[in-house]
C-alpha cells in the first residue's frame with residue numbers, strides 16, 4: 001500500500017483535476033483515499049459503503065436485465081420502421097439464478113432464461129408512415145417452452161467477502177440453431193447476399209445449422225406479427241445468439257445491482273413470411289425484418305434474492321421448495337423499483 005501511494009498521488013491530480021477541485025482538504029492524503037473509496041463504490045448509485053457484514057449469495061435469485069436496443073430496417077425492403085428506420089426500444093430478459101457454491105470471493109451458479117421480450121416497434125409500407133402498424137418480433141413457442149429447463153452453468157467473482165463488494169459474472173452465452181462449434185464469437189451461419197436458391201445452397205455455414213428447438217424447421221424459430229392487420233406475419237428460421245456480461249455491486253446478501261454489457265444477434269437462414277398477404281422469399285425477408293444494434297453501455301440489471309432468506313421475498317408460491325421461472329414471472333412486479 002505504502003508503495004502505491006506516490007503513484008496515486010501522481011495520478012489523481014492529473015486524472016481527476018475536476019474532482020479534486022471539489023475536495024476541501026489541503027492535505028493531499030485524504031483526497032487520495034476519498035478518490036479510491038469513491039471509485040470502489042461507484043458501481044451503481046454510490047451510497048454503498050463496504051461493510052463488515054459477510055456476503056452470502058447461496059440460494060435462488062430472480063434477475064431482470066433491461067437491454068437498450070436500436071432496431072433498424074436493413075433497407076431495400078418493403079416494410080420499414082417508423083418514424084425513422086432506426087428505432088429505440090428496451091428488451092427485457094428475465095432469469096433465474098441458482099448460486100450453489102461460494103468459496104471466498106468465487107461463486108458458482110446456474111442460469112436459466114425465463115423469458116426474453118423484444119420491443120414492439122411501429123412499421124409501415126408507405127414511405128411517409130401515414131399508416132403504421134405495431135410489429136413484434138418474438139422467440140417462437142417451441143424455444144420459449146424449453147428455455148426455462150436449459151441450464152447455463154457459470155460463475156462470478158466478488159471483489160471482497162463483505163457487503164458492497166463488486167460482482168462480475170462469467171459471460172452468459174446462449175446460442176440457438178447451430179451445433180456446438182458456434183460459440184460466443186464464431187460467425188453465425190449467414191445467407192449470402194443476393195443468393196436466390198434454396199437455403200443449403202445460399203447459407204454459408206449451413207452444415208452448422210441444427211433444428212435446436214425441434215419444430216421441424218432449420219435453426220430456431222422467431223415469429224413476426226403485426227397489429228392491427230397482417231402487414232407482416234410469419235416465422236423466420238434463424239441462428240440466434242445472445243451474450244450478456246453482468247458486472248455490478250453485491251449491495252447485500254439479497255440485492256445485486258449493476259450494468260449489463262449485452263450482445264444479441266441473429267441470421268435468417270429460411271423463413272415462411274407473408275407481407276400484405278403475399279409470400280416473401282427468404283432472401284427478401286432479411287430486408288424486411290429489423291436487425292438489432294445494441295449499445296455496449298447503458299443497460300442495467302438487478303438480481304433479487306427470491307428464496308426468502310435475508311429478508312427477501314419468498315417466490316416459492318406453491319411451497320414446492322423450489323422457485324421456478326413461472327413463479328418468478330408471476331411476481332415480476334418485484335423488479336419495478338429497479339426499472340431504469
Ligand SMILES: [Ca+2]
Pocket residue numbers: 210211212213214215216217218219220221
Ligand atoms: Ca427449428
Ligand SMILES: [Ca+2]
Pocket residue numbers: 315316317318319320321322323324327
Ligand atoms: Ca415452487
